[in-house]
Amino acid sequence: MAASTETLTAERILEVTEEVLRRYGPAKATVVDVARALGVSHGSVYRHFRTKAALREAVTERWLHRTITALEPYAEGDSPADERLTGWLTALFALKRTKAGGDPELMATFQVLIGENSAVVDRHEQHLVDQIAQILASGVRDDVFAAPQQDLATTARAVFHATDRFHNPAHAAEWTSPASEAAFDAVVALVQRALRP
């Protein structure tokens, strides 16, 4: 059904773009496909996103941002910071495994898009590291964590890197291994010990 340009929001375009990407794959999907699926002219899509690259970047950002939103309760909650850190890392690992295992086609699609948009990925990683830093800061305030010897941002990034194996898609093949759960617990225990006062 044709949508009038009045009701055509950027969010609606992004929703449909994700569907089109999933259906045609990142190599074949075009702005014309997106316009057709929306029942509008491609000019209407370009009014919201000036180039195909801008549209692809925005849809990638939206996809990545779902992770940030899902992790917010751990970054901002009231429970002790050490528990929130373990919760945050556990939730991130679970989200990534679900994305990789539950919808491998969409995951592969976004791996291509991510490869095109290193700036988007850098911003996303910074978001995740900021959430860790937020947990660390509240932990230091409450004496759950020691004041870090390096600055907080560096320590937060080190925590992110030390747990790479359990969220970086480069390791997705290992996530189905039965040993990965115990390996995760051991690394989290190591990280927690490093932060303890």
Add this chain to the structure above:
Amino acid sequence: MAASTETLTAERILEVTEEVLRRYGPAKATVVDVARALGVSHGSVYRHFRTKAALREAVTERWLHRTITALEPYAEGDSPADERLTGWLTALFALKRTKAGGDPELMATFQVLIGENSAVVDRHEQHLVDQIAQILASGVRDDVFAAPQQDLATTARAVFHATDRFHNPAHAAEWTSPASEAAFDAVVALVQRALRP
């Protein structure tokens, strides 16, 4: 020049196999190529390695074992265990970067062989983890490290996994980033803090 079968050692075959693999690539290299390069019949090669798969496995093992040998001084040295651990991790990162950057063709070849031989890789990882455990054990003995809350083998594997970003070939593309040196230092500092008494 033809080598008589008397002087044809397994080590000599493996040396030449590595050269042949580098030259023809892992998809094309055959036992006949190896025999020809050695100036012997392929039967002479099969007398040492019963199948092509066995030969490929042995050459992979030999390649991986060079890393173990290079790291031995850190695993067994007399200097304080915390210094040896940082030295071991630094040397491993340097070796991997050199392999990836210095001879990308051979690296790519061995990535293919490694994919064929998960048991070899498991044994190699276990070797590396054993070296870390050796450092941790001497550190606990000398009160440089705290007695681990988890058993030593689990902690050693956690240290190996926490530093994955700096030795796992899945991350090779990131190793040339100017930020990777500082990222490495921050993760090592985090790990050292986790082990301190």
